[in-house]
Amino acid sequence: xxxxxxxxRRGGRLSRIPLVGGLLVSLALGPAACTGSERGTTTITVASxxxxxxxxxxxxxxxxxxxxxxxxxxxxxxxxxxNRIPQDIANEVGRYDVVSIGPWEAPIxxxxxxxxxxxxxxxxxxxxxxxxxxxxxxxxxREALSxxxxxxxxxxxxxxxxxxxRKDLLAKAGLTMPERPTWQQVAKLAAKLHDPQHGTxxxxxxxxxxxxxLLPLNTVILTFGGRWFDENWNPQLTxxxxxxxxxxxxxxxxxxxxxxxxxAGPAQCQATMEQGKAAMLYDTTSFAGRLEDPKxxxxxxxxxxxxxxxxxxxxxxxxxxxxxxxPVTSKHPKAAWDFASWATSKRYLKLYGxxxxxxxxxxxxRLSTYRLPxxxxxxxxxxxxxxNALNSVNLTRPGLHKQPWTGTxxxxxxxxxxxxxxxxxxxxxxxxxxxxxDEALEKAQLFANDVVEGxxxxx
Numbered sequence: 001x002x003x004x005x006x007x008x009r010r011g012g013r014l015s016r017i018p019l020v021g022g023l024l025v026s027l028a029l030g031p032a033a034c035t036g037s038e039r040g041t042t043t044i045t046v047a048s049x050x051x052x053x054x055x056x057x058x059x060x061x062x063x064x065x066x067x068x069x070x071x072x073x074x075x076x077x078x079x080x081x082x083n084r085i086p087q088d089i090a091n092e093v094g095r096y097d098v099v100s101i102g103p104w105e106a107p108i109x110x111x112x113x114x115x116x117x118x119x120x121x122x123x124x125x126x127x128x129x130x131x132x133x134x135x136x137x138x139x140x141x142r143e144a145l146s147x148x149x150x151x152x153x154x155x156x157x158x159x160x161x162x163x164x165x166r167k168d169l170l171a172k173a174g175l176t177m178p179e180r181p182t183w184q185q186v187a188k189l190a191a192k193l194h195d196p197q198h199g200t201x202x203x204x205x206x207x208x209x210x211x212x213x214l215l216p217l218n219t220v221i222l223t224f225g226g227r228w229f230d231e232n233w234n235p236q237l238t239x240x241x242x243x244x245x246x247x248x249x250x251x252x253x254x255x256x257x258x259x260x261x262x263x264a265g266p267a268q269c270q271a272t273m274e275q276g277k278a279a280m281l282y283d284t285t286s287f288a289g290r291l292e293d294p295k296x297x298x299x300x301x302x303x304x305x306x307x308x309x310x311x312x313x314x315x316x317x318x319x320x321x322x323x324x325x326x327p328v329t330s331k332h333p334k335a336a337w338d339f340a341s342w343a344t345s346k347r348y349l350k351l352y353g354x355x356x357x358x359x360x361x362x363x364x365x366r367l368s369t370y371r372l373p374x375x376x377x378x379x380x381x382x383x384x385x386x387x388n389a390l391n392s393v394n395l396t397r398p399g400l401h402k403q404p405w406t407g408t409x410x411x412x413x414x415x416x417x418x419x420x421x422x423x424x425x426x427x428x429x430x431x432x433x434x435x436x437x438d439e440a441l442e443k444a445q446l447f448a449n450d451v452v453e454g455x456x457x458x459x
Contacts, residue, residue, distance in 0.1 A: 055073070066335070089327045160308070163281070163306040168302045170189070181306050181309045205258075218409035232458065250437050363379075
């Protein structure tokens with residue numbers, strides 16, 4: 001279970017959702033799934049994030065095989081997606097048939113009865129010629145999308161984190177990247193490589209005011225021995241270890257980071273590295289395909305990849321995936337699964353490589369992708385570092401301490417998106433110089449207290 005709540009309650013219409021879920025799973029598995037509107041042309045609506053937009057470019061392949069199914073896409077910003085989909089499911093509107101979710105949502109929504117369990121559907125697919133093969137999904141990614149041994153979403157792509165660095169700039173400066181760098185070593189390298197007069201930052205790190213911008217910082221907190229909560233849900237955002245980690249991160253980005261780091265999110269950091277404006281980048285492994293594509297990157301072929309830097313732990317990468325799930329409120333669950341299984345299949349990944357380029361194939365979902373000769377050639381620079389990062393993730397204990405939830409650089413509770421956003425704004429303000437780290441963390445501690453006291457997490 002992704003979160004543990006004591007004494008909390010769920011109200012309103014959500015209590016009816018599990019019954020609806022059971023009914024729709026039966027429909028998806030049984031002959032009735034082909035009755036009604038699905039005898040003719042069925043239109044399904046897919047709500048997803050921009051990162052998966054290439055599904056639309058390739059959907060003609062799906063519709064050749066499924067001419068009776070039409071696909072309507074809604075690509076939404078993450079914040080909009082996370083607000084709109086829960087409202088749609090909880091109110092039983094049924095607007096969406098396939099939705100993009102991550103490992104934060106999957107177990108929480110599954111525990112509420114909002115998602116269709118996919119194991120039986122995937123097993124049926126394995127019996128077909130396509131050989132869908134759920135076991136081919138990278139194990140830690142599959143685990144992150146599961147709840148009580150049931151699979152509730154299938155991955156479009158998966159990611160961990162690593163350190164990307166300019167081999168040419170290090171060589172020019174007479175510097176060497178350690179095989180397994182520590183954060184102290186990274187800070188020293190960043191200081192030597194920082195060259196604002198020539199438009200080159202020593203390192204690019206996220207510092208923006210939204211909760212996803214906390215992913216890199218949260219791994220730093222964990223490897224320094226800090227955490228958000230202890231095993232009894234006592235907030236730990238003002239603990240000595242957490243303070244030390246956040247001070248280190250803020251000092252590093254202020255002294256050797258990119259300009260206006262307090263606004264930087266993943267897109268800005270990716271662009272900064274692509275444009276050759278940073279000597280190092282600590283961020284998602286999924287950036288590598290674009291960074292190594294000469295069509296989009298000025299530094300393609302000049303990059304090296306090292307594991308996520310550590311302090312007191314052996315590893316410190318995060319785990320995220322954008323995956324496709326079927327809400328129990330879907331009006332067309334059979335057609336929804338036909339689409340979701342196509343977009344996460346071995347066939348799709350090969351089609352992507354052949355039509356859109358092998359270097360950009362969605363990474364981190366299937367083991368078999370990493371055995372395809374064209375992909376191995378195109379992704380040579382980052383293939384093994386990506387697999388190493390994913391294989392090193394510990395979902396249940398990513399830091400030094402036990403935690404009462406499953407997950408790496410987020411807290412597996414429903415309130416985390418709101419809490420993380422409030423904390424990110426305070427950290428971002430500290431990066432901007434508007435307050436001290438201690439002031440930011442004192443506020444963060446109060447926010448976290450409000451969550452555990454108001455959410456029934458403590459006796």
